[in-house]
Amino acid sequence: MQATGSSHALALRRADFPTLKEALDYAAQGQTGVNFYNARGEVYASATYRDLKRDAVALARRMLGLGLEPGARVGLVAETSPHFVRFFWACQYAGLVPVPLPATMHIGGHAGYVAQLRGLIENCGASVAMAPVEWMSFLEEATADAALTFVGTPDDFDALDPSVQDLPSIAPDSIAYIQYTSGSTRFPRGVVIDQATVLANIRDMAEHGLKMASDDRFGSWLPFYHDMGLVAFIMMPMATQRSVDFLGTQDFAMRPRKWLEMMSANRTTITSGPPFGYDLAAMRVRASDAEKWDLSALRVACVGAEMINPEPLQRFAEALAPAGFKSTAFLPCYGMAECSLGISFAGLDEELKIDYVDAENMQQDSVANPLVPEEALKAKRRVSRFVDCGALLPSFDIAIRDENGNDLPERHAGVVHLRGPSVMSRYFKDEGMTRETLSADGWLDTGDIGYLANGRLFVTGRKKDMIIIHGRNIWPEDLEYIAKTQPGVNYTDAAAFSVPSEKDQQETAVLVIQCRERDEIKRARLVKTIASLVRSEFGIDCVIELVPTRTLPRTSSGKLARARARLDFLGRRRAAGAEVKPEPIDTAPVDHDRAPIRNIA
Amino acid sequence: MSHETQDLDQEIMQTLLTHLARFPTKSDELNAQTDLAADMNIDSVNMMELLMExxxxxxxxxxxxxxANVNTVQDLADQIKQLVENRP
Known part of the structure; x- marks a missing residue:
């Protein structure tokens, strides 16, 4: 099967459309489209936007035949497959709201996955849900007790009778999709993004972040239920009439070289991923591969989704230099689902820029005083370094604020607040969380800590309590919940957070549990059970520490103080001789950059 | 049970145990009943590598x-056997 071409006569329009459906109407006049690659590196499905529009319209009529209300939610198990893309666009034509659902599985993860699907479907109040046939049994289980209008595989939908009524007109302020920011089972947060909102962001990214041209071509392995996979690789290529090549996430995880092979064969110009993805690929590349590949066309390799360490990127650049990969292609960026996707992008065709600052000043006063690393070393000053995440996209207003909401000057770290046309309208059916995050005058509290210097944004800390491992967001509440399901562990007995791992620059999840049990065997069993539950639900290792009651710190209002619990944990480790190594200049400041969080919590 | 299926069973189990021997086990022994999630330090990245092998x-x-329903090494072996037998 042939992949769609990269160029066509249709004039490039950078997402200047009022709705997604109108964007597809325009793209359908050209010859570009979407292509899917299997683990052997062959194209197994390919559709031009013209084909896709035709199929999406036909499916939209069948869905409307179910008699759904406008804006009804459609849960889609988002395996990387042509089905998801067709259903996503069918929803746009039918005036329905697609909700991507995760398609991921860990060892023994059956019950956990079903609970996750059930939670998300319930939270978004889906009327309809689709799963590819391999995932259908889980979806059936998850919806067994819910009163959905229709649940089926793509084939089941294709057997429905089409409606005879006209397709509805779509308003720019209607909901385009709901994006769950984490796979959280018990605390799902559905980001509501309207048509005009996501298109404003794509337009901003296409014009300013990526300066897209008519010979651009996209390539990705990112999951479709991830904001970057969904917005940057399904919606953006379509809204700019470019071809895109997809490799399944599982296939990438097993055979990362296939991603590079795919990009070489297609002369891909734009790709993206977390630092972890580049690292995984660099580890598997053989010298003989790099010589036969051609990555010279790749002008943008976005890096985001977790704190950026330069080392994995350097390893990737070195391994792929013989294939013509240029390290200036790396494009650090900052973004989040609450802002549709992109917020800031480093400059195109520039090397990574790193800001070296005095670690003591940063820790004590949250001030980023620049210094020269060599001199600091001589003066025995500790150094923190932060990767330049670039200038804000022009439609955003930014404010860096202290814990009392006061604006901070340049080089002072505080909470990043953003306002602009690509900010979400709300969290779905969660007024409390919406009010906490989004002010009446439109400012979004990102929960991330950062500072500005010469108009460039430097992100120094995580979202308040979020645990990010391999680019995936894990809510501490979910890990704590697992602990609390165990007999003898009470509601206030667990705290989860992450600490830097010593072995591979990644983060390690930690669960501190207050435990009254004295029996060593029972204590060991508790640790083992919880570790195993965490592994089967999240596929991560977790350090578990049992501590006496009244160890976990609380705020004056009685809330768990996770940031302090984390510092206490690191203190205990240090005291026990499991020392936290002093950080050489060229390691990321993963420890002391947390200091500002303490002031904010 | 025919000799052929017996051979296949053994070959699959042997392959798995060989690959799994690289990862730390919490109990002393690695065998068919070892629980992949509870007894082994194997994260999703390593799991992907194992599946590729x-x-x-x-x-x-x-x-x-x-x-979804794989807990022990034996469970994994059973799933693999099913795939091998249904190989086109």
Whole structure:
């Protein structure tokens, strides 16, 4: 099967459309489209936007035949497959709201996955849900007790009778999709993004972040239920009439070289991923591969989704230099689902820029005083370094604020607040969380800590309590919940957070549990059970520490103080001789950059 | 049970145990009843690597959803056997 071409006569329009459906109407006049690659590196499905529009319209009529209300939610198990893309666009034509659902599985993860699907479907109040046939049994289980209008595989939908009524007109302020920011089972947060909102962001990214041209071509392995996979690789290529090549996430995880092979064969110009993805690929590349590949066309390799360490990127650049990969292609960026996707992008065709600052000043006063690393070393000053995440996209207003909401000057770290046309309208059916995050005058509290210097944004800390491992967001509440399901562990007995791992620059999840049990065997069993539950639900290792009651710190209002619990944990480790190594200049400041969080919590 | 299926069982189990021996085990012994999630330090990245070895050795494609009901090494072996027997 042939992949769609990269160029066509249709004039490039950078997402200047009022709705997604109108964007597809325009793209359908050209010859570009979407292509899917299997683990052997062959194209197994390919559709031009013209084909896709035709199929999406036909499916939209069948869905409307179910008699759904406008804006009804459609849960889609988002395996990387042509089905998801067709259903996503069918929803746009039918005036329905697609909700991507995760398609991921860990060892023994059956019950956990079903609970996750059930939670998300319930939270978004889906009327309809689709799963590819391999995932259908889980979806059936998850919806067994819910009163959905229709649940089926793509084939089941294709057997429905089409409606005879006209397709509805779509308003720019209607909901385009709901994006769950984490796979959280018990605390799902559905980001509501309207048509005009996501298109404003794509337009901003296409014009300013990526300066897209008519010979651009996209390539990705990112999951479709991830904001970057969904917005940057399904919606953006379509809204700019470019071809895109997809490799399944599982296939990438097993055979990362296939991603590079795919990009070489297609002369891909734009790709993206977390630092972890580049690292995984660099580890598997053989010298003989790099010589036969051609990555010279790749002008943008976005890096985001977790704190950026330069080392994995350097390893990737070195391994792929013989294939013509240029390290200036790396494009650090900052973004989040609450802002549709992109917020800031480093400059195109520039090397990574790193800001070296005095670690003591940063820790004590949250001030980023620049210094020269060599001199600091001589003066025995500790150094923190932060990767330049670039200038804000022009439609955003930014404010860096202290814990009392006061604006901070340049080089002072505080909470990043953003306002602009690509900010979400709300969290779905969660007024409390919406009010906490989004002010009446439109400012979004990102929960991330950062500072500005010469108009460039430097992100120094995580979202308040979020645990990010391999680019995936894990809510501490979910890990704590697992602990609390165990007999003898009470509601206030667990705290989860992450600490830097010593072995591979990644983060390690930690669960501190207050435990009254004295029996060593029972204590060991508790640790083992919880570790195993965490592994089967999240596929991560977790350090578990049992501590006496009244160890976990609380705020004056009685809330768990996770940031302090984390510092206490690191203190205990240090005291026990499991020392936290002093950080050489060229390691990321993963420890002391947390200091500002303490002031904010 | 025919000799052929017995051989296949053994070959699959042997392949798995060989690959799994690289990872730390919490109990002393690695065997068919070892619980992959509870007894082994194997994260999702390593798991993907293991599955790739299995796919290449047996010329099968192992769909992720099949991990749902895999707990022990034996469970994994059973799933692989099913895939090998249904190989086109």
């Amino acid at each position: 299995v796919e290449d050795t047996f010329d099968i494609s192992f769909p992720l959803n099949m991990m």
